[in-house]
Amino acid sequence: MMTRRQAGAGILAGAALAAAPPMAAIQELKPIELPSPHMQGGMPLMAALKARRSVRDYSDRSLTPQVLSDLLWAAFGINRPGGDRTAPYWRHVMVIDILVSMADGVWLDEPAAHKLLPYLQADIRALTGLQDFVATAPLNLIYVAHGERMRDISAQDRRLYASVDAGFIGQDVYLFCASEGLATVFRGAVDYPRLERALKLPDQQFVTFAQTVGYPRT
Numbered sequence: 001m002m003t004r005r006q007a008g009a010g011i012l013a014g015a016a017l018a019a020a021p022p023m024a025a026i027q028e029l030k031p032i033e034l035p036s037p038h039m040q041g042g043m044p045l046m047a048a049l050k051a052r053r054s055v056r057d058y059s060d061r062s063l064t065p066q067v068l069s070d071l072l073w074a075a076f077g078i079n080r081p082g083g084d085r086t087a088p089y090w091r092h093v094m095v096i097d098i099l100v101s102m103a104d105g106v107w108l109d110e111p112a113a114h115k116l117l118p119y120l121q122a123d124i125r126a127l128t129g130l131q132d133f134v135a136t137a138p139l140n141l142i143y144v145a146h147g148e149r150m151r152d153i154s155a156q157d158r159r160l161y162a163s164v165d166a167g168f169i170g171q172d173v174y175l176f177c178a179s180e181g182l183a184t185v186f187r188g189a190v191d192y193p194r195l196e197r198a199l200k201l202p203d204q205q206f207v208t209f210a211q212t213v214g215y216p217r218t
């Protein structure tokens with residue numbers, strides 16, 4: 001079992017905090033406006049399923065803004081007028097934020113605006129996992145759960161349902177990557193306390209999983 005923080009620790013403590021990025025750390029970091037995602041095309045579903053796999057050897061080639069936008073839309077973008085998403089989520093409560101960790105810093109995905117909001121001005125890619133490739137792959141997604149939004153259930157169930165939400169997003173990412181010729185791996189081998197400290201997460205929030213995305217080293 002990973003060294004992740006006990007599910008209940010902190011979740012029940014204190015009032016619910018907003019998902020405010022740590023402001024002191026983001027003065028230099030600018031929002032990134034992404035192009036509108038392409039919501040059509042790609043590989044036929046059965047072909048993408050056939051190609052889906054985990055990859056652990058990445059080139060340092062970056063994703064273009066368009067590919068990043070398409071990736072984030074596939075992951076957990078808005079696909080209906082009411083604001084619902086490409087992945088199902090627990091009780092219609094928006095629990096998961098996607099943090100995007102790149103060489104220049106960490107951003108918070110804002111799906112409605114197709115924008116990345118500054119979160120942390122630091123290259124923390126190496127802290128997103130226990131495997132060497134995470135430090136140099138261009139992109140690591142971090143699926144952060146808002147425990148404070150999951151009311152009336154036990155700490156154990158918060159961990160369970162948030163993890164399932166993240167798993168669905170992870171599979172969307174797998175299929176998008178298969179379709180686009182990108183490489184990815186969903187990851188639970190994470191030093192959770194260390195990563196949560198680096199992200200300065202409030203007590204009620206916790207990291208569920210991380211997922212590396214990039215181009216395969218050929």
Ligand SMILES: Cc1cc2nc3c(=O)[nH]c(=O)nc-3n(C[C@H](O)[C@H](O)[C@H](O)COP(=O)(O)O)c2cc1C
Nearest residue numbers: 052053054055056129131185186187188189190209
């Ligand atoms: C919950 C979960 C956690 C995982 N954690 C890791 C991980 O930390 N590191 C890793 O390299 N792969 C991780 N994987 C990927 C699995 O090892 C991989 O899916 C499995 O070996 C099957 O290979 P495939 O995805 O290529 O079919 C994880 C997968 C899941 C579903």
